[in-house]
Amino acid sequence: MAGNSPRIGVLALQGDVREHLAVLRGLGADAHPVRRPYELAAVEGLVLPGGESSVIDKLARAFGLFEPIRTAIADGMPMYGTCAGLILLADRIDGAITGQQTFGGIDARVARNVFGSQTQSFETDLDVPVLGDPPVHAVFIRAPAVVEWGPDAVPLASLSDGRVVAIEQGALLGTAFHPESSGEVRFHERFLDNVHLRRGITAPAL
Secondary structure, X not given: OOOOOOEEEEEOOOOOHHXXXXXXXXXXXXXXXXXXXXXXXXXXXXXXXXXXXXXXXXXXXXXXXXHHHHHHHHOOOOEEEEOHHHHHHEEEEEOOOOOOXXXXXXXXXXXXXXXXXXXXXXXXXXXXXXXXXXXXXXXXXXXXXXXXXXXXXXXXXXXXXXXXXXXXXXXXXXXXOOHHHOOOOHHHHHHHHHHHHHHHHHOOOO
């Protein structure tokens, strides 16, 4: 691995961690699981995988990662959340269990499990103008949807019924679906572009 490859973390408390690591490594990133604050401190960007958002929230607090991740977001670290990861990046949740919190950062309200149970999972093709052609083949598994967003948050894709399923705000990117499950890498590329952009901004002058 080239020394200039971005060091990327995948939050490895629960969910489809290996799939994200594989995609990131395939794109040339130096990708590692993150379970402890010192591992978070060593990366330039973080992926929040799918899973169960309330469980990831509890485990993040148990492992001492909750506040460090919130601080990293406030400091501008690029992050990409899929499914549960999108919920964790939203400032507000519909359907949260008692005491559930998010890391926040995207001025949006996200509803949990709006498409039903795992048996009601589905796949569809989405037009995502910022990614160009071809359409994104999206896999939805107990997926959330964005139901409200503020002026700084930018919807990137929506279903035919208008429900928003991809959104970004600054260096934060979230999708309600699982690109890592369908061979789609363009969202990960967009996330890595944010990492390279931040690296360029924060790199010391020579």
